[in-house]
Amino acid sequence: MYALQIGSLKRAQYPQMNYDLREYELKDFLSELIKIPSVNPDGDPGTALENTGEKKIAIALGEVLQNIGAEVQYDEVERDRPNIIAKFPGSENKPQILLAPHLDTVGVGGMSIDPFGGTQEGGKIYGRGASDTKGTAAAMIWALYRMGLQKIKNLNVGVTFVGFMGEETGQPGSRHFARRYKGQYDFALVGEPTGNNIVCRHKGTLWLILEVLGKSAHGSTPEKGKNAISKMSELVILLETQLKKDLSAKAFHNEYLGYPTINIGMITGGTRTNIVPEHCKIEIDLRLTPELKTTEALKKIKSFLKQNGFSDTKISTKLSCEPLNTKETNPYVETLKSLPNSPKVIGAPWFCDAAVLSSEGDIPAVAGGPGHIDQAHTANEWIKEKDLESGADFYQNFLISAGL
Numbered sequence: 001m002y003a004l005q006i007g008s009l010k011r012a013q014y015p016q017m018n019y020d021l022r023e024y025e026l027k028d029f030l031s032e033l034i035k036i037p038s039v040n041p042d043g044d045p046g047t048a049l050e051n052t053g054e055k056k057i058a059i060a061l062g063e064v065l066q067n068i069g070a071e072v073q074y075d076e077v078e079r080d081r082p083n084i085i086a087k088f089p090g091s092e093n094k095p096q097i098l099l100a101p102h103l104d105t106v107g108v109g110g111m112s113i114d115p116f117g118g119t120q121e122g123g124k125i126y127g128r129g130a131s132d133t134k135g136t137a138a139a140m141i142w143a144l145y146r147m148g149l150q151k152i153k154n155l156n157v158g159v160t161f162v163g164f165m166g167e168e169t170g171q172p173g174s175r176h177f178a179r180r181y182k183g184q185y186d187f188a189l190v191g192e193p194t195g196n197n198i199v200c201r202h203k204g205t206l207w208l209i210l211e212v213l214g215k216s217a218h219g220s221t222p223e224k225g226k227n228a229i230s231k232m233s234e235l236v237i238l239l240e241t242q243l244k245k246d247l248s249a250k251a252f253h254n255e256y257l258g259y260p261t262i263n264i265g266m267i268t269g270g271t272r273t274n275i276v277p278e279h280c281k282i283e284i285d286l287r288l289t290p291e292l293k294t295t296e297a298l299k300k301i302k303s304f305l306k307q308n309g310f311s312d313t314k315i316s317t318k319l320s321c322e323p324l325n326t327k328e329t330n331p332y333v334e335t336l337k338s339l340p341n342s343p344k345v346i347g348a349p350w351f352c353d354a355a356v357l358s359s360e361g362d363i364p365a366v367a368g369g370p371g372h373i374d375q376a377h378t379a380n381e382w383i384k385e386k387d388l389e390s391g392a393d394f395y396q397n398f399l400i401s402a403g404l
Contacts, residue, residue: 017032017035017036017060018032019060019063019064019066019067020067021064021067021068021141021142021145026138026139026142026385026388026389026392027120027125027385027388028120029138029141029142030118030125030130030134030135030138030383030388031118031119031120031125031127032060032118033057033060033061033118033129033134033137033138034116034117034118034125034126034127034128034129034130034134035116035117035118035127036056036057036060036116037050037051037052037056037115037116037128038052038053038054038056038057038103038104038105038129039051039052039053039104039105039106039107039108039128040052040104040105040106040107040166040168040169041053041081042166042168042169042170043107043169044107044109045107045108045109046107046108046109046110046111047107047108047109047115051108051116053080053081054081054082054103054104054163054165054166055080055081055082057103057134057163058074058082058083058084058103058163058165059074061084061086061103061137061141061163062074062084062086064141065084065086065141065144065161066086068141068144068145068148068149069088069089069149069152070086070087070088070144070161071086071087071088071089072084072085072086073085073086075176075177075180077165077166077172077173077176078165078166078172081165081166081173082165083103083162083163083164083165083173083176083177084103084161084162084163085160085161085162085177086160086161086162087158087159087160088144088149088152088153088158088159088160089149089153090152090153090154090155090158091158091159091160092158094155094156094157094158095156095157095158095186095187096157096158096160096184096185096186096187097157097158097159097160097185097186097187097188097189097332097399097402098160098161098162098185098187098188098189098357098363098365099140099144099159099160099161099162099188099189099191099395100161100162100163100164100174100188100189100190100191100353100357100365101133101134101136101137101140101163101164101190101191101192101369102133102163102164102165102166102167102168102173102174102191102352102353103137103163103164103165103167103173104165104166104167104168105128105129105132105134105168106128106132106168106377108128110379111128111379111380111381112379112380113126113127113379113380113381114126114127115127115128115381116128118130120385123384123385123386124382124383124384124385125382125383125385125388126380126381126382127381127382128381129381130371130375130381130382130383131193131371131372131373131375131376131381131382131383132192132193132371132373132375132376132377132381133167133191133192133193133369135193135369135370135371135383135387135388135391136191136192136193136369136370136371136391137163137191138388139191139369139370139388139391139392139394139395140161140191140369140392140395141161142392143392143393143395143396143399144159144161144399146392146396147396147399147400152399154403155399155400155402155403156403156404157186157399157402157403159399160185162177164177164353167352167353170319171321171353171356173353174353174356174357174361175356175360177357177361178356178357178360178361178363179360179361181361181363182360182361182362182363183361183362183363184363185357185361185363186332186363186364187330187332187363187364187365187402188354188357188363188364188365188366189332189336189365189366189367189368189395189398190352190353190354190357190365190366190367190368191367191368191369192348192352192354192367192368192369192373193369193370193371193372193373193375193376193383194346194348194367194368194369194372194373195370195371195372195387196341196343196368196369196370196387196390196391196394197343197344197345197346197368198333198336198337198343198344198345198346198366198367198368199324199346199347199348199352199354199366199367199368200256200324200325200326200327200328200333200345200346200347200366201254201256201257201290201323201324201325201326201347201348202257202323202324202347202348202349202350202351202352202354202355202367203257203260203287203288203289203323203347203348203349203350203351204287204288204289204290204293204294204320204321204322204323204324204351204355205285205286205287205288205319205320205321205351206285206286206288206294206297206298206317206319206320207283207284207285207286207317207318207319207320208283208284208286208298208301208315208316208317208318209281209282209283209314209315209316209317209318210235210281210282210283210284210305210313210314210315211279211280211281211313211314211316212228212231212232212235212279212280212310212312212313212314213228213278213279213312213314214226214227214228214229214230214231214276214277214278214279214280215276215278216275216276216277216278217275217276218274218275218276219272219273219274219275219276220274222276224276225276225278226276226278227276227277228269228270228277228278228279228280229269229270229277229280231280232267232269232280232281232282235282235305235308235310235313236264236267236282238304238308239262239264239284240262240264242304242308243262243301243304244261244262246300246304247259247260247261247262247292251291252289252291252292253289253291254289254290254291254347256345256346256347257289257290257323257347257348257349258289259289260286260287260288260289260292260297261286261287262284262285262286262287263284263285263287264282264283264284264285265283265284265285266281266282266283267280267281267282267283268280268281269281283318286301287349288322288323289323290323290324290325293322293323294320294321294322298315298317301315302315321351321355321356322355322358322359323351323355324351324352324354324355324358324365324366324367325358326354326358326364326365326366327364328345330364332364332402333345333366335398335401335402336366336368336398338401339394339397339398339401340393340397341390341394343368343394348367348373350373352367353365354366354367368394369391369394369395370383370387370388370390370391370392370394371383371384371387371388371391372387
């Protein structure tokens with residue numbers, strides 16, 4: 001770990017916004033955050049390089065949180081890609097609470113609106129991150145601002161805001177934090193668009209690359225080779241039929257999440273039309289329930305391949321995240337359930353930083369916040385102004401109730 005050198009940014013490169021929240025309404029604060037691009041640079045960001053990475057948004061949030069009274073540090077996980085950690089005074093010798101959205105957004109290719117416009121129209125705020133998760137970050141910070149430093153210090157819990165980099169691809173930010181602060185926090189409320197409901201359970205994921213090998217030959221004499229694509233097609237049929245059936249076993253069912261699923265998302269193979277292909281790869285996405293964790297799922301895949309005559313298949317793991325399975329009886333979950341508007345405990349098919357904090361950091365975690373996942377990653381991503389306001393109330397009421 002090495003500290004982010006804020007001085008390495010020229011002043012002109014700083015986000016051009018007012019860091020004093022007294023100058024804003026909540027909807028305007030979110031619009032300003034949307035105007036600061038923080039597209040995850042991995043994969044296809046769909047925008048210029050200067051619009052990628054979390055450094056600028058981290059600095060902007062840091063300035064705002066310092067004005068509220070937090071002690072801010074930037075923990076650079078990858079070059080120019082920091083987590084921001086803002087700890088409020090008065091936290092010593094108390095149970096520790098994390099408020100934890102992520103800083104990055106998905107790419108902006110194919111959007112039908114200005115992704116960084118922060119446009120307000122018809123009671124909605126538009127732009128990349130409006131729902132996932134600049135909206136939750138704005139609502140969390142607004143709750144802290146409305147409470148004020150003295151009230152935060154007087155709570156019977158310590159409060160830390162942490163913004164994670166890299167959630168959209170591999171979650172290196174939360175993994176880094178979980179290792180560094182393992183067991184040091186009593187509860188984490190991770191910012192995700194859940195309609196202010198409480199996600200105690202969500203599916204885990206295991207992304208695997210499977211490769212079968214054949215033998216190349218001239219396309220005019222295919223009998224002299226072994227066609228890897230043909231061989232892979234047999235495996236694909238087995239995965240789509242027999243493995244899907246196996247995953248539907250009662251033992252793997254979860255009352256909130258249903259059954260594990262498999263999706264074959266990519267296939268590549270061969271080099272030329274007139275050559276018998278000697279290799280073929282597929283990438284599969286397994287979504288797992290708490291009843292089938294990643295280690296057991298990988299063993300099951302290996303056993304499945306062996307039983308069906310594909311024991312020579314090469315397997316590599318591209319991404320792994322355990323399912324989230326936080327108990328409803330956790331006292332902070334009970335606090336959330338007792339808030340105004342009676343938030344519900346729900347499950348989610350997606351995965352987020354909450355599972356990383358729980359499985360790798362020994363920090364009980366749930367996800368919750370304003371907005372809805374249906375708007376996340378869309379061509380015209382938005383959040384309703386009234387939902388944003390209700391999110392700020394949700395976070396503020398939680399802190400006050402947890403800190404009594």
